[in-house]
Amino acid sequence: DVQLVESGGGLVQPGGSLRLSCTASGFTFSSYEMNWVRQAPGKGLEWVSYISSSGSTIYYSDSVKGRFTISRDNAKNSLYLQMNSLRAEDTAVYYCARGGVMFDWYFDYWGQGTLVTVSS
Amino acid sequence: QSALTQPASVSGSPGQSITISCTGTSSDVGGYNYVSWYQQHPGKAPKLMISDVSNRPSGVSNRFSGSKSGNTASLTISGLQAEDEADYYCSSYTISSSVVFGGGTKLTVL
Numbered sequence: 189d190v191q192l193v194e195s196g197g198g199l200v201q202p203g204g205s206l207r208l209s210c211t212a213s214g215f216t217f218s219s220y221e222m223n224w225v226r227q228a229p230g231k232g233l234e235w236v237s238y239i240s241s242s243g244s245t246i247y248y249s250d251s252v253k254g255r256f257t258i259s260r261d262n263a264k265n266s267l268y269l270q271m272n273s274l275r276a277e278d279t280a281v282y283y284c285a286r287g288g289v290m291f292d293w294y295f296d297y298w299g300q301g302t303l304v305t306v307s308s
Numbered sequence: 309q310s311a312l313t314q315p316a317s318v319s320g321s322p323g324q325s326i327t328i329s330c331t332g333t334s335s336d337v338g339g340y341n342y343v344s345w346y347q348q349h350p351g352k353a354p355k356l357m358i359s360d361v362s363n364r365p366s367g368v369s370n371r372f373s374g375s376k377s378g379n380t381a382s383l384t385i386s387g388l389q390a391e392d393e394a395d396y397y398c399s400s401y402t403i404s405s406s407v408v409f410g411g412g413t414k415l416t417v418l
Binding site: 225297299301 | 359360
């Protein structure tokens, strides 16, 4: 079975940093595009970032560009999100979501999410 | 990139059909066949219901169908069941190499 397990969330002060991880199993991780999607408390879904299967192509939403960095380690079946200069508006549940194999823009498997709270 | 426009809420009785609309622009919904729909129950992760406008993933009930006309995509649920009560989100690839979601629609089964 496909499984995505996020970790690394927690409470951080404004301006601080946090690194999220997503460990994948049950599929050939290196063949799939991956994404981060977040959801602020009581709000809708917001796409955050995309990384191609090889890691050579990366996209970010305007709201996190320049502050967040997505990366992956295919040898470790892991996806990461380095979050710097965190703001209160970054408070959300962050989901790791699997994309397709080649320029596919749907998310067919999601992790359970990890909560990031930015507050002093 | 502005969020896609969805109705805040829709409702229907068991057995009825409902349609949720998702309106964007020619830079997203209208420009690409990369519209997806997700179902989210409270406290749970979203679940993919429709990909690429009208493709239903394996395991998703054939009561769910998707379509698109111009800048508006639609999700239709036929034969409403109590378990369909959830939030529904559309998404689309955009001309800016990003993904935009709709604001979400709360479906109530009366």
